[in-house]
Amino acid sequence: MSSPAVVQVENLSRYYQNHPAIKNLSFNLNAGEVLGFLGPNGAGKSTTMQILTGNLAPSEGQVTINGFDIIDSPRDAKQQMGYLPEHPPVYREASVDEYLRYCAQLRCINKQSINKAIDDSKMQCGLSDVGQRLIGNLSKGYQQRVGIAQAIIHNPPVVILDEPTVGLDPIQMRDIRSLIKTLGQEHSVILSTHILSEVQATCDRVQIIQQGELIYHSSIEALNLSQTQSISIGLNQPPPIEHLKQLNQVTHVEAIDSNRFKLFFDGQSPAQAIVQQSVQQQWELYELIPDQQSLEDLFIELTQDQKVNETPVDAEHAEV
Amino acid sequence: MILTIAKREISTLFLSPLAWIILAVIQVLLGYMFLAQLDNFFLLQPQLSQLDNVPGVTDIVIAPLFSLAAIILLMIMPLITMRSFAEEKRNKTLTLLVSSPVSMTEIVLGKFLGIFFFVLILVSLLMLMPLSLFIGTAIDVGKLLSIYISMLLLLSSFAAIGLYLSSLTENQTIAAVGTFGALLMLWIMDWIGEALPDSQGVISYLSLLQHHQAMLEGVFNTADVAYYLIFISFFLVLTIRQLDRERLL
Numbered sequence: 001m002s003s004p005a006v007v008q009v010e011n012l013s014r015y016y017q018n019h020p021a022i023k024n025l026s027f028n029l030n031a032g033e034v035l036g037f038l039g040p041n042g043a044g045k046s047t048t049m050q051i052l053t054g055n056l057a058p059s060e061g062q063v064t065i066n067g068f069d070i071i072d073s074p075r076d077a078k079q080q081m082g083y084l085p086e087h088p089p090v091y092r093e094a095s096v097d098e099y100l101r102y103c104a105q106l107r108c109i110n111k112q113s114i115n116k117a118i119d120d121s122k123m124q125c126g127l128s129d130v131g132q133r134l135i136g137n138l139s140k141g142y143q144q145r146v147g148i149a150q151a152i153i154h155n156p157p158v159v160i161l162d163e164p165t166v167g168l169d170p171i172q173m174r175d176i177r178s179l180i181k182t183l184g185q186e187h188s189v190i191l192s193t194h195i196l197s198e199v200q201a202t203c204d205r206v207q208i209i210q211q212g213e214l215i216y217h218s219s220i221e222a223l224n225l226s227q228t229q230s231i232s233i234g235l236n237q238p239p240p241i242e243h244l245k246q247l248n249q250v251t252h253v254e255a256i257d258s259n260r261f262k263l264f265f266d267g268q269s270p271a272q273a274i275v276q277q278s279v280q281q282q283w284e285l286y287e288l289i290p291d292q293q294s295l296e297d298l299f300i301e302l303t304q305d306q307k308v309n310e311t312p313v314d315a316e317h318a319e320v
Numbered sequence: 321m322i323l324t325i326a327k328r329e330i331s332t333l334f335l336s337p338l339a340w341i342i343l344a345v346i347q348v349l350l351g352y353m354f355l356a357q358l359d360n361f362f363l364l365q366p367q368l369s370q371l372d373n374v375p376g377v378t379d380i381v382i383a384p385l386f387s388l389a390a391i392i393l394l395m396i397m398p399l400i401t402m403r404s405f406a407e408e409k410r411n412k413t414l415t416l417l418v419s420s421p422v423s424m425t426e427i428v429l430g431k432f433l434g435i436f437f438f439v440l441i442l443v444s445l446l447m448l449m450p451l452s453l454f455i456g457t458a459i460d461v462g463k464l465l466s467i468y469i470s471m472l473l474l475l476s477s478f479a480a481i482g483l484y485l486s487s488l489t490e491n492q493t494i495a496a497v498g499t500f501g502a503l504l505m506l507w508i509m510d511w512i513g514e515a516l517p518d519s520q521g522v523i524s525y526l527s528l529l530q531h532h533q534a535m536l537e538g539v540f541n542t543a544d545v546a547y548y549l550i551f552i553s554f555f556l557v558l559t560i561r562q563l564d565r566e567r568l569l
Contacts, residue, residue, distance in 0.1 A: 053419040054567075055418050055419055055567065057568045075421045075423065076421070078419060079421040083419040085412065085415045089415045091411075094335075102324070102328055105321075105324040106324060106420040108421060
């Protein structure tokens with residue numbers, strides 16, 4: 001990791017009464033990175049975010065934002081970040097401009113640059129046309145954008161977004177995601193979600209949390225490479241399954257039905273060989289789909305494993 | 321920073337019709353009482369002129385008016401303070417303040433100051449009534465000032481308790497009822513003190529309105545002022561502690 005870490009989390013634990021919400025969590029966020037924080041409901045995502053932003057006190061451990069400890073120097077640490085909680089913290093009776101002005105004042109932006117800061121964040125979030133409208137009258141998607149605008153108004157190095165696309169329609173979701181991508185160019189972003197495609201679409205790195213513990217973390221690229229790959233083919237005149245196994249690189253073949261097969265392979269894709277063989281031996285290839293091994297499979301695999309391996313604790317039902 | 325929060329608080333108050341209605345209702349009620357007291361004074365005037373060393377118009381008209389105002393406002397202040405933290409908690413907007421670079425102390429002081437501005441407006445409007453008497457007669461300005469300060473201190477004390485109870489709950493109604501109960505309790509402590517002669521005035525000394533009464537009569541005692549200031553600080557500190565504690569739960 002060459003770039004310096006802007007957020008450092010060390011051995012963070014948090015208990016609600018005796019029930020641990022997060023256990024011994026450690027991770028870093030590097031400058032200019034979008035980190036996806038993934039986990040099923042009640043895994044401890046929001047708790048972690050609340051601790052990072054000083055809304056909850058950790059039971060154990062340390063959080064450092066850009067060099068400032070969140071417990072020892074909360075004012076400096078909070079100045080370094082913007083936070084969009086699960087429910088956007090907007091005043092329904094205020095107009096977008098009034099609200100953003102208030103936020104800017106709270107973040108100690110000086111008088112001369114306040115108007116520019118408001119205009120910039122409105123433009124980034126696509127709010128330029130609704131400045132005069134009351135927040136209560138805006139749609140959920142726009143309220144969400146106001147929440148994001150609030151988080152980036154003081155141009156903080158770190159932006160923390162807690163489930164920013166929950167409850168939005170698909171178009172709004174797409175807009176918010178592209179907004180997050182652009183945010184990632186100037187800020188370091190931590191994004192929590194339980195929507196997997198969102199992480200794949202927006203994040204550089206992903207970590208999966210389950211029952212308060214970090215069970216997986218990796219960069220998205222490494223994730224895409226590391227997995228066993230497969231390809232699905234459909235043949236009108238399929239050869240015996242052994243023939244398919246003898247193709248280059250193929251390690252294992254599964255028959256989906258009498259005409260369709262799933263070929264697992266290592267390294268180079270055997271697609272070319274399949275097409276050639278199909279023509280030579282008249283297998284009549286009519287379908288060839290490289291399988292996208294998704295984060296979803298990994299996620300389910302990892303979270304399911306946990307459930308099987310560990311005796312279920314009541315933490316499972318705690319937040320249901 | 322405190323001022324920013326205070327400004328937000330007062331503008332939220334005046335954005336809803338509640339503040340306006342409260343101001344109007346109090347003005348109408350006390351306006352009527354003021355007239356009734358004046359009528360009373362005119363009835364008494366012939367007899368008073370016969371006597372030596374009689375109480376003036378300040379004592380007969382103004383002091384009772386503000387004694388009554390205190391009791392009416394005891395019922396109304398909870399409505400002003402109930403929303404300050406409870407509403408922010410319910411709408412999850414408190415997160416905005418907590419995750420901004422401001423301390424809990426600044427948040428609480430800002431909220432308190434916002435409500436204090438409202439109190440200032442309210443009492444100043446009420447003061448217009450006795451001031452109108454200047455047209456026809458001479459008024460004891462010293463006493464009037466004592467009454468003004470006393471009203472401000474008393475209502476700020478109401479506000480401090482109200483803020484504390486509002487920080488305890490997400491529900492505005494519970495905050496209002498709780499504040500009302502606490503204020504009522506502090507009022508009737510006066511009677512309890514009288515009913516228990518053994519307490520030697522300790523219990524009635526704690527009553528909010530006793531100190532108010534003394535200042536209404538023009539006795540401006542630092543002990544009374546200190547009582548109010550300690551009372552206000554005590555509940556503001558409790559509020560700060562309560563909000564800090566919520567992060568630990």
